[in-house]
Amino acid sequence: MARIDDLLSQARALDPALGRELAAAIKERTSFGLVFEDHLPEAVEMPMVPVQEGSFVRILPPRGSTTQPEPDVYEVVEVSDDEFLLTPENQGADTDEAGGEVIETVTASRKDVVAVARYKDTVYPGLCLDGQVDTEDTKEPVHAVINAENSHALRMLGFTHRESVDTIYIDPPYNTGSNSWIYNDRYVSGDDSFRHSKWLSFMDRRLTLARDLLKETGVIVVAIGDDEHHRLRMLMDKVFGEHNFISSVVWQGGRKNNARFISNGADYMLAYAKNLSTWSKPGVPLKEAPSVSTIRADEIQERGAKWRVPKPGVDNVLAQGRKAWEEAGGDEEKATALMRAWFKSLPGDAPEKKMARNIYFLPDGALARDGDISAPGGNGFRYDVLHPVTNLPVPAPSRGWRSTEDGMRQMIAEGRILFREDHTDPISEKRPLEGVTGQVALSVFDRQRTHGTRHLHYPQNDSGVFPDARFPYPKDHTVLMEWLDLMTPRDGVILDFFGGSGSTMEAVLRLNEENATSERTCILVTNNELNHKDAQQLRKDGLRPGDPQWEEHGVYRHVTKPRIETILTGTRVDGTPYTNPTAGRVNFFTLTYEAPAAIQHDLAFAKVAPALWLKAGSRGEVITEIPDHGWAATDTYAVLRDTDQTAAFLDNLKDRPDLRHVFVITDSQATFRQVNDHLPPGVASTRLYEDYLTTFKIAND
Structure with a gap:
């Protein structure tokens, strides 16, 4: 450190304030683990915001130029009819020969500057209602799509949803080096030597804001590819704590036959809890904890919870159980015989065969299986249980009974205890199949990723949401339905702040329609950016962000909003019918930037009003x-x-x-x-x- 200390001493001698800032920055650097350059925070262009004295702005390239905007930020120090007098942001204080202060200035035309919000600036967001869809006979809740820079939307959600979100699912830019994402209003290419640290800075700020939105029982899942998977896991260890890691799920999406070595066709989903310990309830064994998808959010800490997926074939077994009970006229012995015969008739590879122990019935006709009745972990209750025929004690488990003697009497009276022919065989408990229909999800699954693309546009039979191709590689909403159902309570709030084409919103809408007990709410945040190719062409045509022709090609206007409208109304953008609509209520908003004085003096209520609605549920x-x-x-x-x-x-x-x-x-x-x-x-x-x-x-x- 001697070299650094010497340089710091020189810096303090030249500029004490700069020396202190450098010392603080060096102290904050991590010397092990994930180390990356903490890039200057982004400045977000706001073409719809008027520029005035004191505003921070960027100078735009001439119309028709395909050059990306320079990242330099200026402050407006003087306003005239056609021009602004600008001074560079944070310029040093130079002096002339007489010791007077010299301020560098630049003149720019009004039409060639755009207002920006730097990350460190305090912004006061509002929301402007941009449309709503309300299908008939739709139950609550109302979902929200927000067109916004997501870091600003996350700050707004800090007011409306602090510690109120159950599940966050995001699919951020994978940073593959193909101009697929924007940092500081510039597309990041593969030859940018700082692209990894820029991406980590970009993600670190957003994940930190998102963490504060999660409930103590909340979870976050981040989709990612090979390029940043290893870095993202270390970053999430830093933000959420490595002790809250749940899984790195592998989604095998297809084979690449042109690979020289291995077909790297997998994506990943990194899952973390905000506080993993809140999912365990002292005294409640894991096997008795309910599946989170069947309970309300406030029950997780009260009862404990786990993630479970439906067992294949379980619906068929339940249906056959109801049929057997009806055919047997409520006779348990006959119904059990019918179930044995049905299981025996199934093909050997039928998934229902794995549930062949579910042949017993409760007095109300509920299909059940025999389950262990001993105390988990030992130290159970000790008493005699008499066989109803021989009136002699049945074998007691070495670990003791799980229930008290009064509890055992109640279960016997309710017909929930399965006695064998005589007292020499152990007894077991009849457990309803309805309550044990789930199984643990695997950390690896196969699903062709082309399904998501075909859902949006499938020219072979013109069955897609859109009549034309509008978005590359959308996530398959059916996969998201399975995973969101797996990890979210039935009344949970789900947030996606990298909303893209809107797959997460469609997944939640369809979950609520298909599952009568699901009342999940979705908040989806997306921006109106263009892909690099389209942006270059529009710049060449003389257009800029903020121009109507530019904005209509952005992802929110061109993909997300019309997708959600189509699946809810059943009518595509060209007026043709969409054959697989769903139901739901969705409000669309665009984030605005309000003056604090207008808010303070109650002059901007209409723009603040939607945030109040969000905060109220x-x-x-x-x-x-x-x-x-x-x-x-x-x-x-x-x-x-x-x-x-x-x-x-x-x-x-x-x-x-x-x-x-x-x-x-x-x-x-x-x-x-x-x-x-x-x-x-x-x-x-x-x-x-x-x-x-x-x-x-x-x-x-």
Whole structure:
């Protein structure tokens, strides 16, 4: 360190502030494990935001040029009718011969600059409703698609969904070196010597924001390829803790016959928990913990939970059990004989054969199997259980009984204990097949990845969502359905902030339709970027981001939104019918950037309103305006603007049993507390706009 210390001393002598910053940066560097250059945070271009004095901007290349924008950022120091006077961001303080300060300036035309938000800038997001689809006879919830730069959307979700998300699934850029992703508004190519550290910086910031959105029982799954798999796992160890690692799932997507050595056709899904220990309940054996897909989110810590996939053929066995019980007229012995005969008639390789122990019946006709009744781990209860015919004790397990003596009597009375012919054989418990229909998922599975592409566009029979090819390599929504169902409680909130073509949203919509108990909510964030090839062509044609012709080719406008609209309405973008629609309710939003003063003075309520709806659980309608009487309410949330009307407001809330959240617009903490103290039990509250503004200030610190 002597060399570094010497250089730091020289830096402090020249510029004390710079010396301190360098020392702090060196101290933060990791000397082992995952080491990468922490690149300067991205600056996001915002072509729809007006530029004014004090704004930070970039200078755009001339129209018709295919050159990528330079990353340099400038501050607007003077505004004229046609031009801006700019000064480079963070320029050093130079002096002239007389000791006066010299400021470098650049002049740029109004039409050749674009506003930017640097990562370190505090942004105050709003949401503009950009459409909604509501099919008939649709149950709650309402899902949300947000068109936004995802780092800004994650900050907004820090206000609406902090510690409220059950499952995050993302499919980020794989960083293959093929100009497939953008860093700092520039496509990153394979010859960029810093592409790996740029990608890690990009992911580190977003994963850190995402971690704070997860519940303690929440999980995150990140899809990735060979290029960054090993680096991503180390990064996720850093962000989530290696002790919270769940699995590295391998998706074998097909064979590459042109490979010289090995067909590397696999993708991966890295799965981590926020807090793995919350999935275990002391005193509850793993085999007795319910599958998470069958319970509500708040039951995970109460009961413990596990991930299980349905056993192949289980539906056929259950159906045959119902048929046998009906044919036997409720006679258990006859129904059992019918089940034995049915299992025996099946082909040897039938998956149902593996469930041939499910031949017993409970008194209510539920098909059951015989299960162990001894205490797991030993130290069970000790007492005699008498055989109902011989009246002699049956063999007691060496580990003792799992149930108390009273519990055993109750199970015998309910017909849940299986006695053999006499007392010399051990007894077992009848366990309903309905409760043990799952099996552990494997960490490797095969599924052709071409299914996702054909689902969006299949020209052979014109059966796709789109009549033309619009998106390369979309994820197969049927695979996502299986995995999201496996790891998410039935009322869980699912977030995808690399939403791409919208496969995650379609997966959740179809899960809810196919499973009567599923009430999962999806929030999908995608941007409106173009792929590199299309962007180059449009730049050559003289277009820029923000131009209507440019924006209509972005992924949100051209793929995500029309895909979701098509599968819900049954009508494709060209007016032809789509033959495999589903049901659901989806609101589409575009993220906006609001002035904090406008928010503080209640001049931007319409833009803040959708965020309040999201925070309240995204149920029902969005309150977009407040009537003259000073407050508004839906079944699930309410907003009070005129605190002089508090009495009438509170009186109205008494008839809203599903109310979840109340927002109070007031500068007075005392007034807010007074309203809060009189809210119905269990209703959350938020003060506007102090809590809203503070959230984004904290998120950026």
